[in-house]
Amino acid sequence: MNRSPRYDIIIIGTGMGGGTLRFGEDPVTSVLTPHCQSHEVDNLYVVDTSFFPSSGATNPALTVAAQALRVADHLTGKKDIGAERKTHGSTV
Numbered sequence: 001m002n003r004s005p006r007y008d009i010i011i012i013g014t015g016m017g018g019g020t021l022r023f024g025e026d027p028v029t030s031v032l033t034p035h036c037q038s039h040e041v042d043n044l045y046v047v048d049t050s051f052f053p054s055s056g057a058t059n060p061a062l063t064v065a066a067q068a069l070r071v072a073d074h075l076t077g078k079k080d081i082g083a084e085r086k087t088h089g090s091t092v
């Protein structure tokens with residue numbers, strides 16, 4: 001079989017490294033808060049794919065960008081509009 005080297009993909013380069021850090025309210029069962037802040041280290045936020053519980057077959061770049069913007073809003077003191085809408089019963 002004669003194939004061009006440009007079609008040979010190294011296996012390690014085909015996956016996304018995600019799901020290594022669980023997030024939640026309880027520091028016993030999670031490493032990060034829902035805002036991706038470390039339970040144990042002040043001023044440490046993780047906004048890469050580590051916070052994903054799992055990742056599908058698509059590139060998660062847009063979800064990572066959205067999460068980073070949500071964490072940035074939290075850091076700057078802006079209200080979480082999505083949570084506010086859920087509290088008031090809207091499903092927008």
